[in-house]
Amino acid sequence: MLTNHPPTEQMQALDAAHHMHPFTKGQELGAKGARVITRADGVFVWDSEGEQILDAMAGLWCVNIGYGRHELASVAERQMRELPYYNTFFQTTHPPVVALAARLAEIAPEGFNQVFFNGSGSDANDTNLRLARHYWATLGKPQKTVVIARKNAYHGSTMAAASLGGMKPMHAQGGLPIADIVHIDQPYWYGEGGESDPEAFGLERARLLEAKILELGADRVAAFIAEPIQGAGGVIIPAESYWPEIQRICKEHNILLIADEVITGYGRTGEWFACESMNIDADIMTTAKGLSSGYIPIGASLYHDRVAEVLATTELAHGYTYSGHPVACAVALENLRIIDEEGMIPRVRDDIAPYLASRWATLGDHALIGETRSRGLLGALELSPNPATRAPFAGERGAAGAIVRDHCLSHGLMMRAVGDTMIVSPPLVISHSEIDLLVERARQGLDDALASLHTAGLL
Ligand SMILES: *Cc1c(COP(=O)(O)O)cnc(C)c1O
Numbered sequence: 001m002l003t004n005h006p007p008t009e010q011m012q013a014l015d016a017a018h019h020m021h022p023f024t025k026g027q028e029l030g031a032k033g034a035r036v037i038t039r040a041d042g043v044f045v046w047d048s049e050g051e052q053i054l055d056a057m058a059g060l061w062c063v064n065i066g067y068g069r070h071e072l073a074s075v076a077e078r079q080m081r082e083l084p085y086y087n088t089f090f091q092t093t094h095p096p097v098v099a100l101a102a103r104l105a106e107i108a109p110e111g112f113n114q115v116f117f118n119g120s121g122s123d124a125n126d127t128n129l130r131l132a133r134h135y136w137a138t139l140g141k142p143q144k145t146v147v148i149a150r151k152n153a154y155h156g157s158t159m160a161a162a163s164l165g166g167m168k169p170m171h172a173q174g175g176l177p178i179a180d181i182v183h184i185d186q187p188y189w190y191g192e193g194g195e196s197d198p199e200a201f202g203l204e205r206a207r208l209l210e211a212k213i214l215e216l217g218a219d220r221v222a223a224f225i226a227e228p229i230q231g232a233g234g235v236i237i238p239a240e241s242y243w244p245e246i247q248r249i250c251k252e253h254n255i256l257l258i259a260d261e262v263i264t265g266y267g268r269t270g271e272w273f274a275c276e277s278m279n280i281d282a283d284i285m286t287t288a289k290g291l292s293s294g295y296i297p298i299g300a301s302l303y304h305d306r307v308a309e310v311l312a313t314t315e316l317a318h319g320y321t322y323s324g325h326p327v328a329c330a331v332a333l334e335n336l337r338i339i340d341e342e343g344m345i346p347r348v349r350d351d352i353a354p355y356l357a358s359r360w361a362t363l364g365d366h367a368l369i370g371e372t373r374s375r376g377l378l379g380a381l382e383l384s385p386n387p388a389t390r391a392p393f394a395g396e397r398g399a400a401g402a403i404v405r406d407h408c409l410s411h412g413l414m415m416r417a418v419g420d421t422m423i424v425s426p427p428l429v430i431s432h433s434e435i436d437l438l439v440e441r442a443r444q445g446l447d448d449a450l451a452s453l454h455t456a457g458l459l
Pocket of ligand 1: 120121125156227231232260261262289
């Protein structure tokens with residue numbers, strides 16, 4: 001293996017001294033030392049001590065085509081030599097941005113023909129918030145400014161994106177949410193549905209949107225934003241009843257529907273977009289992550305004709321230095337080519353997602369598991385000390401999840417804990433035998449965690 005890096009402890013010390021990590025308590029990590037990841041291939045990453053880890057999270061839900069696709073490096077190099085940078089402000093364009101915009105219009109659902117490029121998913125949601133309000137102002141309804149979002153949603157970390165998100169610890173830092181963003185309850189049946197029927201609960205949670213619109217007055221509401229399947233909130237898959245009702249409510253009350261497809265886009269649910277696999281007729285789609293499989297930062301806001309045509313009548317006072325960056329666009333285009341030409345999406349739909357679903361469900365017999373669920377290549381395990389009643393753990397929420405996560409990692413499996421929910425989102429290219437390995441390592445981690453939880457008095 002490659003050893004062209006300083007010793008682990010030296011890197012950890014420098015990291016602790018100088019690097020502020022996202023979503024991390026600096027002091028705590030400083031004392032412990034960060035894990036140093038040095039290389040990756042396929043669905044595996046290796047740390048600086050040479051340990052192989054099956055990356056069941058595809059990085060942060062983004063490495064859809066898997067690691068080690070050198071085609072993307074070649075394209076980036078070629079583009080950097082030819083035209084490393086030019087902007088798309090002030091009536092200029094360049095070949096990679098033209099090609100990528102046109103390709104996105106081809107693969108997006110019917111009617112999505114206009115793309116605004118961003119540097120990330122958070123930026124894309126900032127764009128969407130501004131342009132949704134601007135859309136209504138252009139139509140002579142400047143008072144339609146409120147965006148309804150959901151508790152426990154994740155839409156990114158900028159001021160606007162974190163405000164749209166419904167994460168309490170994020171709102172607590174920096175005085176969020178910003179004005180005119182309100183939140184309704186999420187369609188999380190396992191955690192909040194009690195004894196209700198899941199489909200009835202889905203309808204009930206969808207109708208909270210209507211209640212909120214009526215409370216505020218539809219003349220005040222610009223849009224509703226939601227992830228088709230909540231990711232960072234814990235892979236929450238709404239009941240079948242949920243989205244059709246949301247759709248009806250948005251149309252009936254004339255508010256825009258923004259589908260945040262940052263995780264679900266580019267193949268994860270077995271179609272290019274979850275709007276197709278879940279039959280959602282959105283007005284705006286937020287995308288990033290899988291657009292470049294994480295090889296380079298880029299986000300894309302996709303606009304339906306009915307919105308884009310209105311926006312086109314105004315001069316947009318909005319844009320980033322890196323909107324439509326040529327290298328990022330070239331890499332994204334190559335990524336989309338690989339996804340398409342290697343048949344990754346039909347394979348997810350017809351082969352590997354059903355296989356993951358069947359293998360994942362076998363974990364349901366474990367003494368710690370209250371529910372297993374998956375859709376496409378997104379999966380969750382609900383941990384419970386008493387699966388029959390779905391009871392939560394006694395102590396602090398998340399303590400059990402952290403124990404399971406650490407044991408899984410010591411068995412070479414990167415799974416994420418959201419509170420006491422374990423989640424996976426592997427690369428689309430994961431094979432049958434790699435899914436077997438994922439499930440085997442998860443079971444080993446769960447077995448060890450069971451013993452640790454006894455010792456810790458959490459059971
Ligand atoms: C990751 C994520 C974002 C934010 O994307 P960044 O590229 O991290 O800014 C937005 N929405 C969803 C659903 C996400 O999962």
